[in-house]
Amino acid sequence: MRVVVQEAPFDFGAEAAGFAAGRTDMGAVVTFTGVVRDTGQDALDVMEIEHYPGMTEKALEAIAAEAMARWSLGDALVIHRFGRMAPGEQIMMVATAARHRKDAFEAAEYLMDYLKSRAPFWKKEHGRDGTSWVAARDEDEEALTRW
Secondary structure, eight states, rough: OOEEESSSSOOOOHHHHTTTTTTTOEEEEEEEEEEOOSSSSOOEEEEEEEOOOOHHHHHHHHHHHHHHHTTTEEEEEEEOOOOOEESSSSEEEEEESSSSSHHHHHHHHHHHHHHHHHEEEEEEEEEETTTEOOOOOHHHHHHHEEE
């Protein structure tokens, strides 16, 4: 299991290729990457993500460890960026490996739902019409209720 919180961009291809490499006991590997999306409403120039160093890593490590145990994962990877990112840039990556696809998919969805709604990151949008903090969305909170 690996959790990384970093400002620099990451190489999705290299991370995906190296994840669970050589693990012949794993029958399923699921990968997901989230990117900065321009909502089109305010012509987003930059998404700025802030976090509390130390606390963020501990929170992500705890949820990744929970996913490892709950779905009998062989491995898990969570990468999340902070700082300023333009539309189209990668924000985060989740990868899970398990003996069977159901566990790998469910664990990946669980991690993504957690990252979207509960991880200690704060987003600020900088656009043509000014700057605003991104509020939590009800549907993101609702997604957690299935777990």
